[in-house]
Amino acid sequence: MDDFLELLKRITPEVIEIFERRYDILKNVKYHQPIGRRMLSEKLKLSERIVRNEVDILRSLGLLTITDNGTILTNEGEDLLEKLSNIVYDIKVLEALRQTVKDILGAKDLFIVPGDADTNPYVLKELGIVASKVVLSLLPNVKIIAVTGGQTVKEVVDNFPTCFFKDILVVPARGGIGQEVEKQANTLAANLAKKLGGRYKLLHLPDTMDEEVYKLIVKKEDVQDVLNDINNADMLIFGIGNAIEMAKRRKFNQQMIEKLSQVGAIGEIFGYYFDKEGNIVYSTTTVGIKLEKIKNIKYMIGVAGGAHKAEAILSLNGIKHNAIFVIDEGIARRILSIKG
Template sequence: MESYFEYIKKIAPEIVEIVEKRYEILKNISYYQPVGRRVLAEKLNLTERIVRNEIDILRNLGLINVTESGTILTNEGKDILEKLSNIVYDIKGLEDIKAKVKEILKAKDVYIVPGDADLNPYVLKEIGILASKVILSLIEDVKIIAVTGGQTVKEVVDNFPACSFKDILVVPARGGIGQEVEKQANTLAANLAKKINGSYKLLHLPDTMDEEVYNLLIKKEEIQEVLNDINSADMLVFGIGNAIEMAKRRKLSQDMIEKLKEVGAIGEIFGYYFDKAGRIVYSTTTIGIKLEKIKNIKYMIGVAGGSHKAEAILSLGEIKNNTIFVIDEGIAKKIMSLEK
């Protein structure tokens, strides 16, 4: 059955276009405020003339103020933006898209936020906010949460509301010492534990290592203790990466990157690289969660933003079946187009 928004699209499509455009403008102002017209035009991929006209309209409606520092939302603007979120969700038909993507992935569930993080980074924050709500709805019977590193998981942690679950232990899903400490699993595990007033344990180990070092470290009692907790997790919150992109970030050798290309590596999660058919074509020697253990995890929460992640998600094989995905509109539409 068609929604009334479908009828509006048919009889007055320009109204829907205006609503979507002004929603995007308000959303960008909310994220970047105070923001100037030129920056706003760049973020929206619109001309300064169009942005100037829209700003004048929104200011006359009392939804924004233009200050010397830039444009900001008024309280009424914030209220309207919050109410518009559900309307835009319906206008974009995201409920239908969600159902189709859930069927394609054969996932446990799928949640979608409007927009595409490849076009606007504020969408990652929206994914973080939504994912935190999903986690909170499931957390009552959770004792151990494992988290991976990465920007999207960081957005989940950064946007997690302060609450109290003292009995919950948070652990990193894998080791990680190197650059961008704020995005590493250790840091995110500690920060999430503080947000929920829980406890945490850390793995002070390199993300990857040679086999000899691995075999030595894996025998240490303190590492075994944390590994037991990681592999007993009730919930795993993980990011999903493009295989070659992640190989470069992890500073794999150029020879290895070329080999990954040759074997058709597309997606990556916690050190495992998958091809289009969902087969593992390579795995790094890392201390942390093992693939064979994740089938025992009650709640798998996969988070990703940006349409370029669609193929990576599709490559995850049977892992998709036990995962609750929190993604953006860009990924969802790309998944649908790839599966046509």
């Protein structure tokens, strides 16, 4: 199969290009159906003329159908997409890339999803599907799961199958951040627990607070109870942030954001900001999991999408060796270009 694909790329490279374009169209339709051609064009960053021609071809092949509300996949299109996944993985030579990037990171394990979430929004959903399968495979050895907030972790929870693990406890790894309740750790912990048929506890506190307030709050018995469970988690599912993006989400003032840039902050997890050497250059008074505790966690599942997250992942020197990363092709190729 590999030799055949290599020959195909050499003698008819345009076939591979057409294949990948049509695959992207089918994927986008799957996750946004019913979708109009103009919206599809915007998501694919292709001209409407090209999209119209490709949609017409895919419709003639019985893979798409046009309704009054927009384009949708046919049952045959759904079935074909399922079968195409492994072929796309082979065409992009992602297994070799996976092993190389895993070695660069020194990670416990690594999974790569085709595409780049920076340019193809549906890739985040694919990350969620793959990450949920990774999590599910490890659950027999887990009693407590801690989850952070954010869109990527939300995709993991949204794509998690309903199952039965009544003895598992799910807790938020940190307090709330931002205004979008559906993406906060409390919400995601509760939703994941419901899908597992398990239990959950919540942490009704903001992610950051003044030092004096923090010292008073953490003495409360109910807070101590949740923090104890968080710090004894067997599994941590977490997103990985770009330092400046996360500072803005936390409503840092411009002076603080400029300071983070000056000290070279690149990556962020759990309120800790890292430079490219992996040094902690700033940390917030965060309610939730502490960096010194994560070395005791059996399974750390880091999920991230978009090439711009590559530097952030590389900055996590202290935890990379103990983490299982689920990333997209954009991040993997960016890491290879930096370290290859």
